[in-house]
Amino acid sequence: MxxxxxxxxxxxxxxxxxxxxxxxxxxxxxxxxxxxxxxxxxxxxxxxxxxxxxxxxxxxxxxxxxxxxxxxxxxxxxxxxxxxxxxxxxxxxxxxxxxxxxxxxxxxxxxxxxxxxxxxxxxxxxxxxxxxxxxxxxxxxxxxxxxxxxxxxxxxxxxxxxxxxxxxxxxxxxxxxxxxxxxxxxxxxxxxxxxxxxxxxxxxxxECSPLAIRAAKEIARDGLSQPSLEQAIASQRSGAALHAMLASEDYREGPLAFAEKRQPRWQGR
CATH class of the missing domain: 3.90.226.10 (2-enoyl-CoA Hydratase; Chain A, domain 1)
Incomplete structure (x- = not known):
């Protein structure tokens, strides 16, 4: 390639x-x-x-x-x-x-x-x-x-x-x-x-899902502003980037590629 x-x-x-x-x-x-x-x-x-x-x-x-x-x-x-x-x-x-x-x-x-x-x-x-x-x-x-x-x-x-x-x-x-x-x-x-x-x-x-990368960065960054680890974990599902990842084609593509034993084809959507 x-x-x-x-x-x-x-x-x-x-x-x-x-x-x-x-x-x-x-x-x-x-x-x-x-x-x-x-x-x-x-x-x-x-x-x-x-x-x-x-x-x-x-x-x-x-x-x-x-x-x-x-x-x-x-x-x-x-x-x-x-x-x-x-x-x-x-x-x-x-x-x-x-x-x-x-x-x-x-x-x-x-x-x-x-x-x-x-x-x-x-x-x-x-x-x-x-x-x-x-x-x-x-x-x-x-x-x-x-x-x-x-x-x-x-x-x-x-x-x-x-x-x-x-x-x-x-x-x-x-x-x-x-x-x-x-x-x-x-x-x-x-x-x-x-x-x-x-x-x-x-x-x-x-090589990673771009939407998963963005969700991870958003969650980690926003967690630093929380007063405790417990509250950081409790609030981690509220971010827009995570919602975008969960609703994306890439969210389905990752497990499918794993099951088919091939490299995932990320679209960023």
Whole structure:
């Protein structure tokens, strides 16, 4: 079986590149001269791309990465110093950090520095693949700022209070191996293999029912907001994604394929 061809988007974007390979969307932050630091126009472009991904039933998984030698250096402080706006869309930094209704999985392929908002983008993804020479930090206090694009909340929830404060309150740099030991990095690979590894994880997801994946993500995310495990379990059948899964053709296709000893043919409906 031949793999699907990669189809680039028409060149309508200035600060981001988008490719689609079958049901996989690849989003590349494309300001390499600024280490992919983002300003208002770039935020809005990425937000629009992720809006399209979220709304497109043919797109099931996304990978976010950076052009050149960085993933994302956070806010474009040079642009800010020049008087430029750093306003963000309602969906947050990079159109992602305040996006709480996206049930499709997103993989961060961290090919280099993930600083400030770049780290926060990675933390907002479901899977983080890091190059072995990548670096993570929230250096905002060193320039008189605070990591207000969700990092101050996501990191403690991911790795615990003391470990998170050890990163947040010092602005220190964290290696990918330390990130993996702390729990916010899934895999560390040589730089040249970052996208290959990210695609491998995406392929594993694409072998699953897309509606089941969305239901699982919605249930897990919403459960974190419940005050107890008991209440999380009691409320897990109330989500729209689960209802969509139970009413779908794919819900019948999975058991049928198992009984017929063949690979399921997922339709996403």
């Amino acid at each position: 031949t793999s699907p061809s990669v189809v680039p988007d028409p060149p309508a974007h200035r600060y981001v590149r988008v490719e689609r390979s079958g049901p996989l969307t690849i989003v590349t932050l494309d300001r390499p001269d600024r280490l992919n630091a983002l300003h208002t126009a770039a935020h809005n472009e990425v937000a629009a791309v992720l809006d399209d991904f979220a709304a497109d039933p043919a797109q099931w998984v996304a990978i976010i990465t950076g052009a050149g030698r960085a993933f994302c250096a956070g806010n474009d402080l040079r642009y800010m110093a020049e008087g430029g706006s750093l306003e963000r869309p309602p969906s947050g930094f990079g159109g992602l950090t305040s996006r709480f209704d996206l049930n499709k999985p997103i993989i961060a392929a961290v090919n280099g520095a993930a600083m400030g908002g770049g780290f926060e983008i990675a933390l907002s993804c479901d899977i983080v693949i890091a190059a072995d020479d990548a670096v993570f930090a929230m250096p905002e206090p060193r320039v008189g700022l605070a990591a207000l694009a969700s990092g101050l909340h996501r990191l403690p929830r991911t790795i615990g209070w003391q470990q998170a404060m050890g990163i947040i309150l010092t602005g220190r740099r964290v290696t990918p191996e330390e990130g993996r030991s702390l729990g916010f990095v899934n895999a560390v690979v040589p730089r040249d293999d970052v996208m290959t590894e990210a695609r491998r994880w995406a392929t594993l997801m694409l």
